[in-house]
Amino acid sequence: MKKFGLASVSALSLAATAFASSAQADDLTLCWAAWDPANALVELSKEFEAQSGHNMSFEFIPWPNFADRMLNELNSGGKLCDLLIGDSQWIGGGAENGHYVKLNDFFDAEGISMSDFADATVYAYSTWPKGTPNYYALPAMGDANGWFYRKDWFARDDIRAAFKEATGRELGEPKTQKEMLEIAQFFQGREIDGKKVYGAAIFTERGSEGITMGVTSALYPWGFKYENTPGSYDMEGAVNSPEAVEALEFYKEFYKTATPPGYTNSYMGESLDAFKSGQVAMAMNWFAFFPGLYADPNTGGDKIDFFVNPPQNQAGSTLGGQGISVVSYSDKKDAALEYIKWFANPDVQAKWWELGGYSAHNDVLNAPDFKDSAPFAGDFLMAMGAVQDFWQEPAYAELLLAMQKRIHDYVVADQGTAQEALDKLIEDWTEVFEDEGKL
Amino acid sequence: MSDTPVDRAATATPPRVARKIKGLSDRAIAWIFVGPTIFLLLAINIFPLIWTIKLSFTNFKANRIGREVKNIGFRNYERILTDSDIWLNMQATAHFLFWTIFFQVLIGFTLAYLINKKFKGNDLWTTIIVLPMMLSPAVVGNFWKFLYQPQIGLFNYVVAFFTGKDPSSFEMLGSVQLAPWSIVIVDTWMWTPFVMLICLAGLRSIPDYIYEAAEVDRASKLRQFFTITIPMVLPFLMLAVLFRGIENFKMFDLVVQLTGGGPGSTTELTSINLKREAFEKWRTGYASAYAIILFVTVFGLASIYVKALNKVKER
Numbered sequence: 001m002k003k004f005g006l007a008s009v010s011a012l013s014l015a016a017t018a019f020a021s022s023a024q025a026d027d028l029t030l031c032w033a034a035w036d037p038a039n040a041l042v043e044l045s046k047e048f049e050a051q052s053g054h055n056m057s058f059e060f061i062p063w064p065n066f067a068d069r070m071l072n073e074l075n076s077g078g079k080l081c082d083l084l085i086g087d088s089q090w091i092g093g094g095a096e097n098g099h100y101v102k103l104n105d106f107f108d109a110e111g112i113s114m115s116d117f118a119d120a121t122v123y124a125y126s127t128w129p130k131g132t133p134n135y136y137a138l139p140a141m142g143d144a145n146g147w148f149y150r151k152d153w154f155a156r157d158d159i160r161a162a163f164k165e166a167t168g169r170e171l172g173e174p175k176t177q178k179e180m181l182e183i184a185q186f187f188q189g190r191e192i193d194g195k196k197v198y199g200a201a202i203f204t205e206r207g208s209e210g211i212t213m214g215v216t217s218a219l220y221p222w223g224f225k226y227e228n229t230p231g232s233y234d235m236e237g238a239v240n241s242p243e244a245v246e247a248l249e250f251y252k253e254f255y256k257t258a259t260p261p262g263y264t265n266s267y268m269g270e271s272l273d274a275f276k277s278g279q280v281a282m283a284m285n286w287f288a289f290f291p292g293l294y295a296d297p298n299t300g301g302d303k304i305d306f307f308v309n310p311p312q313n314q315a316g317s318t319l320g321g322q323g324i325s326v327v328s329y330s331d332k333k334d335a336a337l338e339y340i341k342w343f344a345n346p347d348v349q350a351k352w353w354e355l356g357g358y359s360a361h362n363d364v365l366n367a368p369d370f371k372d373s374a375p376f377a378g379d380f381l382m383a384m385g386a387v388q389d390f391w392q393e394p395a396y397a398e399l400l401l402a403m404q405k406r407i408h409d410y411v412v413a414d415q416g417t418a419q420e421a422l423d424k425l426i427e428d429w430t431e432v433f434e435d436e437g438k439l
Numbered sequence: 440m441s442d443t444p445v446d447r448a449a450t451a452t453p454p455r456v457a458r459k460i461k462g463l464s465d466r467a468i469a470w471i472f473v474g475p476t477i478f479l480l481l482a483i484n485i486f487p488l489i490w491t492i493k494l495s496f497t498n499f500k501a502n503r504i505g506r507e508v509k510n511i512g513f514r515n516y517e518r519i520l521t522d523s524d525i526w527l528n529m530q531a532t533a534h535f536l537f538w539t540i541f542f543q544v545l546i547g548f549t550l551a552y553l554i555n556k557k558f559k560g561n562d563l564w565t566t567i568i569v570l571p572m573m574l575s576p577a578v579v580g581n582f583w584k585f586l587y588q589p590q591i592g593l594f595n596y597v598v599a600f601f602t603g604k605d606p607s608s609f610e611m612l613g614s615v616q617l618a619p620w621s622i623v624i625v626d627t628w629m630w631t632p633f634v635m636l637i638c639l640a641g642l643r644s645i646p647d648y649i650y651e652a653a654e655v656d657r658a659s660k661l662r663q664f665f666t667i668t669i670p671m672v673l674p675f676l677m678l679a680v681l682f683r684g685i686e687n688f689k690m691f692d693l694v695v696q697l698t699g700g701g702p703g704s705t706t707e708l709t710s711i712n713l714k715r716e717a718f719e720k721w722r723t724g725y726a727s728a729y730a731i732i733l734f735v736t737v738f739g740l741a742s743i744y745v746k747a748l749n750k751v752k753e754r
Contacts, residue, residue: 262589264613413703
């Protein structure tokens with residue numbers, strides 16, 4: 001009896017210990033870029049902390065250093081991040097190099113279905129190899145490159161009359177890329193309220209990904225493709241097609257004739273600054289910034305409106321956004337998975353959108369009132385319906401830097417022709433794929 | 440019994456240590472002292488160098504640990520030396536190196552010559568002139584970026600004031616023609632004081648009696664300058680050139696802050712390009728070969744230069 005009693009006590013204590021350890025509060029660190037949506041996520045995560053008892057810490061890195069810092073962290077097997085909201089292009093490297101935990105079994109066990117999320121976001125942010133049901137992330141933040149403009153300037157009678165006289169058509173949101181350039185050129189150097197203003201702020205940054213994200217916003221509407229057949233790495237005739245050459249020439253013309261002086265190395269921050277300081281009539285930037293722009297006391301509210309990246313030969317927007325992954329080097333994977341489970345909840349996703357994050361959950365996106373929930377919500381849906389992303393290969397950094405160089409050389413530094421730039425880009429990319437053993 | 444410092448140090452040695460050392464030869468004691476330094480040198484300098492040489496013959500990528508590492512012989516070296524883009528980077532580096540040293544020596548020596556004259560406020564001016572050198576390159580890069588801004592930058596307005604041009608009609612950092620000069624201007628602004636200080640040390644080391652003897656011989660000021668000042672300052676000047684040359688060959692922070700290597704690749708110096716290859720593209724094997732080529736270049740040039748410097752000193 002005594003023996004049985006002792007055994008029972010031991011079993012109970014073991015069970016208690018096991019329970020205590022499973023219910024133990026962990027300190028989780030979530031890594032992401034430092035921008036407006038990150039602040040919304042901090043707010044949102046307070047609910048998770050209250051529910052789970054876990055403590056959330058955040059490591060937000062400024063965008064220009066985000067990729068460098070995080071990829072170094074992953075490559076060195078660092079334990080800084082338990083959860084990482086990484087760029088869509090990192091998914092190939094994250095999966096193949098074992099940085100991200102594969103989430104299929106977890107999704108099955110917890111009843112999380114990828115069909116609850118927008119197809120484009122699942123394809124772009126979660127799957128590797130592309131389009132296969134192998135999931136390494138949950139879509140966390142839908143995003144695309146869009147446009148915003150000075151609605152108050154566009155509404156002024158004197159400006160409208162001048163535009164009509166100059167172009168023969170009414171001033172309004174552009175319906176094509178070429179119309180957009182025409183509007184930007186109209187505003188370039190114009191004096192408004194005694195101040196010289198310029199056409200538009202576009203991306204020209206050289207160091208990280210800026211000019212590539214900008215130029216693809218022109219390339220995709222012209223029908224640019226990375227390969228003739230997906231998965232074949234057959235780029236000749238696709239990357240340097242006549243349409244691609246025309247789109248690249250268009251982007252250069254845009255840069256040369258419709259942007260503010262000194263706009264040679266500009267990305268997200270510079271675009272926001274140019275618009276908020278009343279320097280430009282239009283600007284390109286990620287939808288993620290639109291809630292903040294709309295709330296701006298000087299240039300937001302009635303003074304601003306938004307439009308999707310205009311089509312040319314077809315609709316096309318550059319994909320932004322990220323999925324949330326569990327870092328395989330984390331010692332707190334269980335708690336990190338708990339966070340993912342909580343984040344996938346439709347109610348949490350609805351609150352995420354309310355706070356300024358771009359949910360990719362169908363319940364949020366398909367809600368009848370979604371389009372009217374924000375002045376840019378309808379444009380966001382349109383953009384996400386026609387997004388294209390850069391290569392998501394494990395060698396994406398090499399591919400990206402090659403494009404940064406070739407495009408900047410042509411657009412900003414005036415070296416060679418558009419055809420030569422794209423031909424050289426194919427040479428660079430071919431070399432990378434040969435090194436990778438894919439060609 | 441004598442009471443020299445050596446005796447006092449010898450008696451101060453604890454008996455236990457003294458007993459242990461007693462059986463050791465002078466050579467062994469020397470090794471004990473030098474050993475840790477040699478070990479650190481091997482671990483921190485020599486081993487990584489050998490490892491880098493080894494990696495330079497492979498296709499290793501530090502971000503792809505599981506990938507098979509193949510020995511590819513001299514392929515990396517061949518690719519680098521036949522890559523026209525890399526030669527453009529080398530050209531940009533040579534342009535930066537030559538003109539920064541040229542202006543720094545010219546202005547630095549002139550300033551040192553003027554400061555060396557005894558006048559009121561001499562020390563204050565010296566302090567003001569050396570201020571740029573004390574700033575962080577990141578800070579200097581950032582504020583010169585603002586100075587060069589075509590719409591609000593002071594630099595453009597100053598140029599516009601003297602030339603009558605529209606300040607926003609030219610872009611120092613965005614123009615292919617002007618960007619290489621814009622980085623030369625900033626580096627010269629920042630590091631001329633360093634050259635000036637070294638030259639000043641050289642000028643102040645010349646004994647007054649040499650000039651007095653020249654005066655007695657009725658040598659003109661110009662003659663004194665070319666036959667006394669220049670030859671006696673030359674070793675100092677050459678040392679300054681060596682320091683600035685090595686520093687500017689590996690210039691990174693200032694230029695990254697100013698132009699990021701742009702526009703296009705106009706100001707992409709070899710160190711910026713090497714960093715991109717090694718830590719952004721993660722082509723470790725390729726970047727190792729690149730680093731070895733640069734190392735051999737700097738080492739070779741520096742060796743030739745040091746020999747020349749020694750010859751000048753011997754004169």
